[in-house]
Amino acid sequence: MLPSLTAAVLLGLFCSSQISFFPVSVIALLAALAVGLSLLERTEIVESRHALVLYGALLVGVLYWSVIPPASHPQRDLSDPSRGSYSQVTGRIVSPVRHGPGRQTLLIRMDESASTSTFVRVVWRDSDVTVFQGDRISFRARIHHPRGSLNPGGFDYAAYLERQGVDYVATVAGAGAIMVMESGRDTWRWAIWNRIDRVRVVIREAASRTLPQPALGIFLGIIIGERGFIQPEIEEWFMTTGTVHLLSISGSHLGLVALVMFWLVKQTVLRLPAVLLLQLSRRITPSRVAILVTWPVVAFYAWLAGAELATMRSLVMITLGLVALWLGYERRLHHAIAVAAVLIVAHDPRAVFDISFQLSFLSVFTMIVTAEWLRQGNGEPVSTGRNVLSTAAVYSRDAVVMSGAVTLATLPIVALYFNQVPWMGLVTNIAAIPFTGFILVPAGLLASLWTVLTGSADLAMGYGLELLLTWMVQALRWSAGIPGGEWHVAAPSLPMIMLFYGGFVALGLSYSSCWVRRGAGGLVNRCVNEVQAAVLSD
Numbered sequence: 001m002l003p004s005l006t007a008a009v010l011l012g013l014f015c016s017s018q019i020s021f022f023p024v025s026v027i028a029l030l031a032a033l034a035v036g037l038s039l040l041e042r043t044e045i046v047e048s049r050h051a052l053v054l055y056g057a058l059l060v061g062v063l064y065w066s067v068i069p070p071a072s073h074p075q076r077d078l079s080d081p082s083r084g085s086y087s088q089v090t091g092r093i094v095s096p097v098r099h100g101p102g103r104q105t106l107l108i109r110m111d112e113s114a115s116t117s118t119f120v121r122v123v124w125r126d127s128d129v130t131v132f133q134g135d136r137i138s139f140r141a142r143i144h145h146p147r148g149s150l151n152p153g154g155f156d157y158a159a160y161l162e163r164q165g166v167d168y169v170a171t172v173a174g175a176g177a178i179m180v181m182e183s184g185r186d187t188w189r190w191a192i193w194n195r196i197d198r199v200r201v202v203i204r205e206a207a208s209r210t211l212p213q214p215a216l217g218i219f220l221g222i223i224i225g226e227r228g229f230i231q232p233e234i235e236e237w238f239m240t241t242g243t244v245h246l247l248s249i250s251g252s253h254l255g256l257v258a259l260v261m262f263w264l265v266k267q268t269v270l271r272l273p274a275v276l277l278l279q280l281s282r283r284i285t286p287s288r289v290a291i292l293v294t295w296p297v298v299a300f301y302a303w304l305a306g307a308e309l310a311t312m313r314s315l316v317m318i319t320l321g322l323v324a325l326w327l328g329y330e331r332r333l334h335h336a337i338a339v340a341a342v343l344i345v346a347h348d349p350r351a352v353f354d355i356s357f358q359l360s361f362l363s364v365f366t367m368i369v370t371a372e373w374l375r376q377g378n379g380e381p382v383s384t385g386r387n388v389l390s391t392a393a394v395y396s397r398d399a400v401v402m403s404g405a406v407t408l409a410t411l412p413i414v415a416l417y418f419n420q421v422p423w424m425g426l427v428t429n430i431a432a433i434p435f436t437g438f439i440l441v442p443a444g445l446l447a448s449l450w451t452v453l454t455g456s457a458d459l460a461m462g463y464g465l466e467l468l469l470t471w472m473v474q475a476l477r478w479s480a481g482i483p484g485g486e487w488h489v490a491a492p493s494l495p496m497i498m499l500f501y502g503g504f505v506a507l508g509l510s511y512s513s514c515w516v517r518r519g520a521g522g523l524v525n526r527c528v529n530e531v532q533a534a535v536l537s538d
Helices: 004-020 021-044 047-065 157-163 192-210 215-223 232-240 251-270 274-281 286-304 308-325 331-347 349-353 357-379 388-409 411-418 424-452 462-480 495-512 514-537
Strands: 085-091 097-099 103-110 119-125 138-139 166-171 178-182
Touching: 004 021, 004 331, 021 047, 021 232, 047 232, 047 349, 138 166, 166 357, 166 388, 178 232, 192 215, 192 286, 192 424, 215 308, 215 424, 215 462, 251 274, 251 286, 251 308, 251 388, 251 424, 286 308, 331 357, 349 411, 357 388, 357 411, 388 424, 411 495, 424 462
Parallel strands: 119 166
Antiparallel strands: 085 103, 085 138, 097 103, 103 119, 138 178
């Protein structure tokens, strides 16, 4: 019931945000939903109490957007760009510094006595020193409001910066363009964040001295979230093969790190001597020990990656998932995801329009539901003495189904934002996700940690990481070169997206019915048994 209520709240937020543009259509949609729930209630498909609660959640979303609008930043004209005037700006760096070839990107909160804050995004080209989060700096530049795209339907840069809370942008160049007035490590409030940012710089500089391109760009992207070093051609290959999500440290990376750490710690505890394990189990279970170790590791990885909005949302999801495991509700993970979504939109209702929010929650929820269907659809065991072959066949089937379900569920969103259908991700993600999550990311984090602890100028395990990343690049190049790999499509309309997801839900409901689930599970198990028998006979 909780996921349904969350979906109703999100739909209410969306309807309320569009009512000023399409009042008649939105009111007609709300009325149609009321009539539809009433018909479902009359046919006893939905209980009257559930129908009333669902529609109430929908109205809560509508009212929440209207009563508590998203906070907007005041737009104050510090300078008039048309006159070429400049302003002296003093402020503090409030987010991790982003690096790229020959530039640093800073987010500064200006020093002001007013209760509201003004944020300026500054790009410093050809800098002579490295600045860090928490540093108080001063510079002189021409400041202006962000400018959006002039192409209809194109990427709106101004709207993107507005969602990030940026009021103004500026560019400075050359040595001495920015003066550090106070170091962040000398202020207790910023000391920890300043230290983390310095660790990021140590890892980046060690990797720059050890790894060549394009291995360097991929390493920095998946370990510390620095995408500025990724070459455009490599990023295009990731997009074509449907694996571009691997370059964003969000749900997939944090989830796989959590999975690896949880499994390692739990298996280590279970292999303790029997007497010690018995004494420990009287106080805490092995799963809870694994949770206590896993969460700090995942949280540190999130902060090391720059604590971007998408990363922190994924951390919230994983945190609530671990809480569900701690309380013994491992079969209710979709409820934890629903709670995470409600908390995020309660803090910022505009998150419903953020692509990272949409893709992250849609992908994770699809994986949870698909895993539950696969578990229920297995039916009878494949064989009483399941061997390696049958186990591999079942896991391969589950991987294909999971990849297909996630690709299908996110298809309209990807087509809407990128005008592309990454059909190749059905196959490439089966190998790319385990390779990245179970090999590249753990090895990269281990090498980074060893480099920081030892103070080495070069990245530990540099040759091995370069070899692994080179293999990945070669696989990407080969896959992206397959004819027909890129399917460019027009952005789907809102009615088409609603129709698609309506059919998707109907398909899921029909599959969850008893006779379909048993038939599909029996068919798959019969195929696996026939393959096993054929191999054994040979």
